[in-house]
Amino acid sequence: MQSENLTTTIPQGDLNGRHNIAWYHREHMRFNANLILEIGVDMGREANRLKVFGNYWQREPETPYTPPFDTSDRRFSAAGCPDLNPLAAIAGAGILFMEGGGEPEEIRLLKSKLKFEGDRFVHKGQWLIDIMHLTWKADLPLLDPATPGAWPWASVISLTLRGAKQRRMAGTMLLVALDHLEQVDFTPAGLRENRAEAGKRLLAAAWAMDAASRLFAENAASLTHDDPYMHDYLEFFADSTAR
Amino acid sequence: MTSTSNLRRHSKDLTAQLLELDALLDLVSSSTAGTEDSTVITIRSQAILDSLARIQENLIEVADGGPKAIMDQEAAFRTVAISEAELPLESAIMVLAEVPQLLEKAANAQPPSNAVVLVPVNLAYRHCLEALMPLVAAVDPRQLQRTEA
Numbered sequence: 415m416q417s418e419n420l421t422t423t424i425p426q427g428d429l430n431g432r433h434n435i436a437w438y439h440r441e442h443m444r445f446n447a448n449l450i451l452e453i454g455v456d457m458g459r460e461a462n463r464l465k466v467f468g469n470y471w472q473r474e475p476e477t478p479y480t481p482p483f484d485t486s487d488r489r490f491s492a493a494g495c496p497d498l499n500p501l502a503a504i505a506g507a508g509i510l511f512m513e514g515g516g517e518p519e520e521i522r523l524l525k526s527k528l529k530f531e532g533d534r535f536v537h538k539g540q541w542l543i544d545i546m547h548l549t550w551k552a553d554l555p556l557l558d559p560a561t562p563g564a565w566p567w568a569s570v571i572s573l574t575l576r577g578a579k580q581r582r583m584a585g586t587m588l589l590v591a592l593d594h595l596e597q598v599d600f601t602p603a604g605l606r607e608n609r610a611e612a613g614k615r616l617l618a619a620a621w622a623m624d625a626a627s628r629l630f631a632e633n634a635a636s637l638t639h640d641d642p643y644m645h646d647y648l649e650f651f652a653d654s655t656a657r
Numbered sequence: 658m659t660s661t662s663n664l665r666r667h668s669k670d671l672t673a674q675l676l677e678l679d680a681l682l683d684l685v686s687s688s689t690a691g692t693e694d695s696t697v698i699t700i701r702s703q704a705i706l707d708s709l710a711r712i713q714e715n716l717i718e719v720a721d722g723g724p725k726a727i728m729d730q731e732a733a734f735r736t737v738a739i740s741e742a743e744l745p746l747e748s749a750i751m752v753l754a755e756v757p758q759l760l761e762k763a764a765n766a767q768p769p770s771n772a773v774v775l776v777p778v779n780l781a782y783r784h785c786l787e788a789l790m791p792l793v794a795a796v797d798p799r800q801l802q803r804t805e806a
Contacts, residue, residue, distance in 0.1 A: 547751075550751060554755065554758075557755065557759065557773060557776060557777075558762055558766075558773065559762055559763050559766035559769075559770055559772065559773045560766060562772070562773070565773065565776050568752070568776050568777070568780070569776070569780060572748045572751065572752050572780045572784070573748070573780075575747060575748045575751065576744055576745045576747075576748045576784060576787065579744040579745075579747065580744055583723075583724075583740060583741065583744060586723055586724060587724060587737070590724050590725060590726050591726075593725075593726035594726045597726065614728065615728075617730075618726070618727075618728060618730060618733065619726075621730065621733070621734075622724070622726075622733075625724075625737050629741070
């Protein structure tokens with residue numbers, strides 16, 4: 415009925431192409447909703463690891479658990495730094511500053527992750543923004559009084575554009591966090607020069623990661639809202655191809 | 658660098674447009690396609706679009722290139738809020754721009770109906786509310802009191 419009216423304005427081949435996109439991208443959106451949520455959770459966890467140290471470095475160091483010894487002795491280069499590691503937090507946070515070590519491996523890995531995910535979401539977000547602008551213009555004919563079954567697609571495009579911008583900003587926030595971390599000398603000697611200031615940097619990085627995490631979570635939630643829209647949109651094609 | 662009073666100003670501007678969109682939704686819902694209602698809807702939706710575009714421009718200007726690794730955390734949070742508020746406005750503007758063409762389509766439909774016009778207006782309403790949320794969430798009442806004192 416309504417779909418019959420549509421075929422007078424849109425060639426069947428174009429409808430079939432859109433039908434294909436709806437099927438495959440609905441499934442991909444389902445995957446992305448969970449993936450983005452997982453990345454948000456992961457970044458939230460990473461931020462919490464930093465907060466433990468950031469807060470500790472602004473407090474008086476806890477009393478060492480062992481009597482004093484020569485920390486410059488190379489045999490004890492793996493010794494933990496009581497003023498940099500809150501002992502009870504190490505098992506959960508998994509970061510360990512050692513007297514003879516430089517920047518901990520865990521910090522290097524975190525920086526790599528922030529760089530990778532930050533760049534990835536800035537670029538993929540921009541890519542998706544561009545695609546949504548093109549899709550909006552190309553699919554406007556579906557926003558027609560004769561085709562109410564296709565109207566949910568307009569909502570999906572509009573929300574995906576907003577979501578793409580959220581992803582791009584989330585990527586930016588991860589790069590901001592990285593920028594904070596790059597300004598900290600993570601060697602024990604470097605940290606001891608200005609322990610409290612380094613702690614503030616860690617908190618600032620963690621809060622930037624929290625902002626990214628929040629944007630990922632909001633985007634993921636929005637994608638799950640899109641699923642019923644996509645369901646309705648696919649029903650529209652079922653009607654139009656059943657002619 | 659933005660201030661708490663800036664956040665409030667942008668919140669007020671967005672709230673005003675949210676109310677305009679709310680009224681426009683009612684107007685479109687009760688309108689008859691192809692009548693004088695369409696002229697009123699076009700004028701009002703264009704006015705909202707212009708206002709949202711101005712707000713978007715202001716937010717981009719105030720965000721000054723977006724979040725950066727600064728140590729003034731209050732300023733950093735406000736910049737994040739301003740940047741977040743801008744994100745949905747492009748969608749709102751994009752969909753509202755189609756209202757005049759959709760009104761024409763609605764008038765030529767058989768039977769004439771403005772129902773399709775509700776799609777962009779309702780989306781713009783949603784996006785406007787989304788834009789408002791980060792601004793409201795970033796207002797620190799203690800800062801507000803200092804501003805007003």
